[in-house]
Amino acid sequence: xxDITHYLAADHTHCDDLFAEAENAVASTDWLxxxxxxxxxxxATLHHFAxxxxxxxxxxxxxxxxxxGPTAVMRGEHVEMRETLQAMGQAIAKxxxxxxxxxxxxxxxxxxxxxxxxxxxxxxxxxxxxADTAGEMVRQMxxxxx
Numbered sequence: 001x002x003d004i005t006h007y008l009a010a011d012h013t014h015c016d017d018l019f020a021e022a023e024n025a026v027a028s029t030d031w032l033x034x035x036x037x038x039x040x041x042x043x044a045t046l047h048h049f050a051x052x053x054x055x056x057x058x059x060x061x062x063x064x065x066x067x068x069g070p071t072a073v074m075r076g077e078h079v080e081m082r083e084t085l086q087a088m089g090q091a092i093a094k095x096x097x098x099x100x101x102x103x104x105x106x107x108x109x110x111x112x113x114x115x116x117x118x119x120x121x122x123x124x125x126x127x128x129x130x131a132d133t134a135g136e137m138v139r140q141m142x143x144x145x146x
Contacts, residue, residue: 003127003134003138004056004123004126004127004130004134004137004138005119005123005124005126005127007138007141008048008051008052008056008118008119008123008141009115009119009123011044011048011051012048012111012115012118012119014044015041015044015045015048015111016111016115018037018040018041018044019041019045019104019107019108019111021037021040021041022034022037022038022040022041022092022104023101023104025037026038026092026097026100026101026104027097027101029095029097031092031095034092034100035092035093038088038089038092042085042088042089045081045085046082046085047144049078049081049082050144051141051144052074052078053075053078054144055137055140055141055144056126056137056141057071057074057075059126059130059133059137060122060125060126060129060130063129063130064125064129070117070121070122070125071122073117074114074117074118074122077110077113077114080110081107081110081111081114084103084106084107084110085107087099087103088100088103088104088107091103
């Protein structure tokens with residue numbers, strides 16, 4: 001059985017890898033590959049958010065009664081990252097490497113801080129609170145269309 005922490009941390013790694021591929025392509029002005037890699041990164045990141053917001057967060061909140069706790073903070077950070085993703089998409093569409101790479105630095109900082117909080121605090125709390133349903137949570141997240 002896969003626990004929530006390992007499942008979602010692996011998803012973070014996947015998103016991080018796509019992020020680096022997009023950044024490297026843009027830095028070398030390989031716009032076609034950069035656009036493609038950015039779209040893959042954006043889709044994977046939004047899918048990750050959907051897994052958390054549609055499956056994990058509601059289950060965690062229902063089990064713990066904490067609707068204004070760590071999940072509220074994570075949702076707020078998702079909003080900020082969605083806005084940054086949108087700006088990154090606009091920069092790459094304009095083939096503005098400087099703007100994209102500047103936004104990429106911002107996104108990297110946001111992702112690192114966000115992922116650390118999830119992996120060190122929220123996910124272990126979810127593993128504990130949802131121990132009896134962790135396998136089902138992972139199955140539901142896997143089944144969520146991306």
